[in-house]
Amino acid sequence: MTVGLNAFLIVAGLLFAVGLLGVTLRQNTLVIYMSLELMLNAVNLAFVAFSRYNGTMDGNLFVFFIITVAAAEVALGLAIIVALFRRRQSVMVDQLNALSH
C-alpha cells in the first residue's frame, strides 16, 4: 500500500473536525453525544495509524482501552440524558439552562 501515514492522519483530523462541528452546531443532546463518539473514533484511527507505521503494538492496545472507556461513558451519559429528560421533558440544550441564571 503506497498510502502514507499522513493520509490517514488527514482523514482522522477531518473526522475530528466534523465531530467538533456537530458538538458546536447541534442542539439535540443525543446528536452532540454521537459527535463526541465520532471525535473519539477519529483519535482511535490516528492511534492505529501511528501504531502500524511505527511497528509497535502499543497504539492498538491504547485503542482497546479507549473503546472500553467509551462504552462505559456512553452507558453513563445516556443514563444521565434519560434522567434529565424525565425531569425536564426535553433534551435540547437551549432549554437546559437552569444553571445559567
Place this chain on the structure above:
Amino acid sequence: MLDILFYVFSVITLIAAVLMVLTPNAVNGAMCMIVAFIGTAALFVLLEAYFLAVIQVVVYAGAVMVLFLFIIMLLDVDKGEGGATEYNDKLTIGASAIGFLLLVMLVFSAFSGAHLPEPGLSAVSENPEVFNSGVPFTTSSKSFGYSLFTKYMLPFQVAGFLLLAAMIGVIVVSKKYDIAED
C-alpha cells in the same frame, strides 16, 4: 488496489460523518453514524488491525449504536420539535463554520506532507524486528492477550473496575426517585 480501497472507505466515512452532523432527524443521524463506524473499521482492516476492526464493529456499531437508537426511540425527541429550532441562531452557525474551516486548514497544513517526514509502510512479515522499543506489531490477536496480561496488566484491571463502576453508576442514576423527596 489497496490505495483505491483507502480512498473509497475514507470518502464513505467522511460523507457519513457529515450527514450525521447535518441531518435534522436523530434516527437518520444514528444510521449514518453506524456507516461511519463501519467505514472506520474498514480503515482498521487496511491498517492490518483485524482484532480492533472486529471490536469496532461489535462494540461501536453494535452495542453503542443500539443503545443510542433505544434512547432516541424511548425519548421520542423528534416529536413536537420543528426542523427550524434544531440549529442554533445565525451567529452560532457562522462561528461553528469558521471554527470548522480553521480546523480543516490546520489539519491540511500540518499533515499534507510538506512539514512532516512521511515514513514508508514496511510489511510485518518481511521484517518483524522493526524498531523494537515497544511490543512489536503483529496482526494476530494473540499478541493482544499477551500484552494485556504482561505490560498492560494494571490498566487492564483498572478498565474492568471502571466497567463495574459504570454499571453501578448507571443503576444509581437511572433509578426512579420520588419527586416529593426533593
